[in-house]
Amino acid sequence: MFKLLLCCLLLAAGGGWAFNHGQDLVDFNAYATTFDKSYVSTSARNFANYYFIYNRNQVAQHNAQADRNRSSYREAVNQFSDIRLIQFAALLPKAVPLTTSQASDPPTTQVASSSYDIISDFGLTVMVEDQGQNCSSSWAYAAAKAVEILNAVQSANTAPASLSAQQLIDCAGMGTGCTTQEPQAALDYLTQLTDSYLYPEADYRNDNISKTPGMCQPSSSVAVGVRLANYSAVADGDDDAVMNYVSNGFPVIVEYNPATFGFMQYSSGVYVQDTSALTNPRSSQFLVVVGYDHDTETNLDYWRCLNSFGRRWGEDGYIRIVRRANQPIAKNAIFPSVLA
Template sequence: MHSNKAIYVVLLLTAILGIKFCESNLLTQATLNSQEWQDYKTKYSKTYSTSNPETYALFYYNYNKKLIASYNTLADRGQRTYRLAINQFSDMRLIHFNALFPKTTQPTTNSATQAPTASAAGTSFNPIDDLGFTIEVEDQGTVCNGGWAYATAKSIELFAANEMATTTPTPLSAQNLIDCAGSGTGCSKQVSQTAFDYLVLYGQPLYSKAEYPNNNLLSTQGMCLPPTTATGTPINLAAYASITDGDDATMMRYVFNGFPVVIEFDPTSFDFMQYSSGIFDPPKTYGGSHYMTVIGYGTDTTTNLDYWLVLNSFGTTWGESGYIRIKRDSTKPLAKSALFPTALGA
């Protein structure tokens, strides 16, 4: 009996000392990297409520920094096709990043209509290089899971530019969709179809970002407050179409013909969280939902890998100036919950 009690005391003391060592190690790293840490906070506008959460944020920053360096060593040796880098998510654990993107459930029915006829896809397409488009990359921030709204707004924005024969699209408001179409879950588990249905079924206009500013500091959706006096002409959407899950060939055909496609994507991996450049080959994930816009495709001249050109809403400091090139692989089709605008309204 006494022997067991002594063992218990030793184990308890060991656990306490381990916790104290961990805390001490965190504080030591905070001292060692103070200038680097200040630069990081400034670059990404980071603030913390007290010193305790900041200390842990710094710990994860240092931990992630080591993982990134280790991964990039493999990329340097040609054993990986993409690279990672520090970004706005580097001060959080992967589990916390994943929690921002819970798995969403698609509605059982939709209002998609027959897609228009589209010509065969060419070998590559990039609206920036091929058509001279100037596309503004949006930043949804780190507190609201609003990718569904950003991707929808961007797909309609680029489609409208194609229809109006302009290469300088007017940025449309994701906040308009988050607040007005979010149905109470605009920052948590909403889907792009809800945004498309809001615009098409209810005939609601989509305002420009200038008229209905985005606010990526809000952790919950705000009040639906469209401008009382619009200075510009809002976009009205008359119809949208869907693509069967896994049908990448159809998605390629429509993307080539100027129809940006919104897709559901699982972002829950360290590699996606810290992606910086190269051809992304999706690794094992934990099961989550994020929405992005497929705007093109091509073949990488360095690796000879085929890829999709996808516009994200993590700002220009993430990925390749806000974009990610995802490997085109028949065993890992990208088309999932795929929707795209097909006709503007009056």
């Protein structure tokens, strides 16, 4: 009897699993429509169906714990809910640090305030970008957004035009723009090349569909975009420095390990990473730290970080990460410091 039931559940259909789960199937079809999903085969769709059901149930179980105040954050179904965690981690391979650095001495700062948020305190309207699922390009999106925010702060432009991450992927990626590159390559490109401007996204369109970088095609316009003179780095673990720079209007790019179910499905609240994810991370996602504060509901200090998974992920594209000494945010931290 058990073998017969198992056979029915795992009925092969072109190498995948066939499903007829009533409401589960209805929910999956609605999910595929909502997130504009298409699959290359019936088999691929069946696997996506299976993992959607699994992930949706995991989200529900986690949120039940959050309802009992046993978790400080909540999860939700999102664009990654039709794949396994191991596939999600593989989409974001570990960045490979560059061997040399052109970082300049950091700027002089005032003492950090107890809480600060560059976006809300300056009243900025910043577009949340979506890097897609084909190119591991958070390094470029984070660098472009950090330069954009710094320029907005220093020019008092509360509604800055988005700057092009695709230009950095194509022109600064050095062949690894969709795999293992890191933000320093983008900042080196912007500071070391003569008259190198970071163009508006309207002039150099982002492409979150392609799996490989495109050909570098500098704009034919003259003196457009934003020029960067210097960038600075933060020592690993020096969260006090990150706080000081953010409090003084400098968005700081950090490397974060995304390979946890909580990060993959994060929806709201203060995210506390599993301790197992703190050692030997094998994936990288670059975030832009734009603020920090204290959450009275959970009684946790947190960092507010801008991601590049689009607005339907997290808190309108942002994530609040717990701020505590044993889980420092400062890892391969770097930031644009002087505009040209």
